[in-house]
Amino acid sequence: MDLDIVRTFVAAAGAGQFQQAAAELAVTQQAVSKRVAALERELGVRLFARTPRGAELTIDGQAFLPHARELLRVAERAVASVRAGGRPLRVDVIASRLAASGLMRGFHRAYPEIELDVVMLLEIDRAVAAIRSGAIDASFRAVAAPGRPLPEDIAAVRVLDEPLQLLTGPAHALAGARSVPLAGLAGHRIWMPGIAPGTEWAAYYDDLADEFGLTVEATGPNFGSDALLDTIADTPALATFMGEHTRLVWPAGHGLRRIPVTDPTPVYPHSLLWHRDDSHPALATLRAHLAVATAGHPTPETWAPDWVIPHRSPY
Incomplete structure (x- = not known):
């Protein structure tokens, strides 16, 4: 149904005269008459009765009027839902406890008036597809893994280099260290269940292990962060990496240690x-x-794979 015709009908019903409705719509009276006639043909009923005072709604016209007004309201809401700024900004943060979630919480504190929808998509392919389809507006990722360039219509900018820390239980050999050099982790078992092949973090840890001779294990099922923390607390032979901005809470009795990694800091x-x-x-x-919020550039004492995008604006 042509919404311009419906809008003309509503205007004529409100004015009671085609001439006044024409003035409100900035069209000719003849155009109003043609639109009303077209609507009457489409519906198969008479909507107006001509009188000396103008045009009065018939019984059918009175029945149709509230529905016509609702049609126009629905159309307005539909347009507003996609108008720039008329819908929430949808951003993928991968997981709720990682650094990207903290960045978005900071953004919300700074701009509480901006509506947000925060989603969590695991795979980068799914996130890129969602960006390209318009399902989300942005995603936080480590890009671009070797052999997996971004599509040309996707822009990216590096926003945060998050230092990794070593997480150990109280009986681990390095538990008492105030910091540990990256090369000093060779020979220690770094356990990181849940590293899925083909993900950007799998590519990251593969390169880290290869370059510094580390043993990074992803064996066993991934029962989540609570199970990981329990195991690290109880197993002196295992440690794990954790981002400096990752927010995890564990029982005080676990005695876990977060130890900075240096020379260089991954x-x-x-x-x-x-x-x-x-x-x-x-x-x-x-x-x-x-x-x-994340201003700053890496120093020579940090390490990242050579495939990640550099610190520069894509514009």
Whole structure:
């Protein structure tokens, strides 16, 4: 049903005269008459009765009027739902306890008036597909893993280099260290269940292990962070890596230690991805916020794989 015709009918019903409705709609009276006649043909009923005072609604016209008004309201809501700034900004943070979630919490504190939808997509392929389809506006990822370049319509900027720390139980050989050099981890078992082949973090830890001779194990089922913490606390032979901004809580009796890794410090490179044609105004606000909130560049004492995108703007 043509919404311009429905809008004309509602205007004529409210004015009681085709001439006044024409003035309100900035069209000719003849155009109003043609539109009303077309609507009457489509519905198969008369909507107006001509009178000396103008045009009065018939019984059918009175029955149709509230539905016509609702049609126009629905159309307005539909347009508003996709109008720039008219819907929440949808951002993928991968998981709730990782650094990207903290970055978005900081953004929400800085801009509480901006509506947000936070989603969690595990695979980068799924996240990129969601960006390209318009299902989400942005995603935090480490890009680009070897042999997996981003599509040309996806932009990315590196926003945060997160230092890795060693997490040990109280009986681990390194538990008492104030810091540990990266080379000093050779020979120790780093246990990281849940590293899925083909993910960007799998590529990251593969390169880290190869370059520094580390033993990074992903054996066994992934029962989640609580089970990982329980095992690290109870097993002196195992340690794990944890991002400096990862938020995990464990019982005080676990006695876990978070130990800085140095010389160099491995950093996990978080980047923000978005579609180059995405016009949501809050997306530009988010990028500007991250540029300020995470300002800083890596020093020679940090390490990241050579395949990650460099510290420069993609614009």
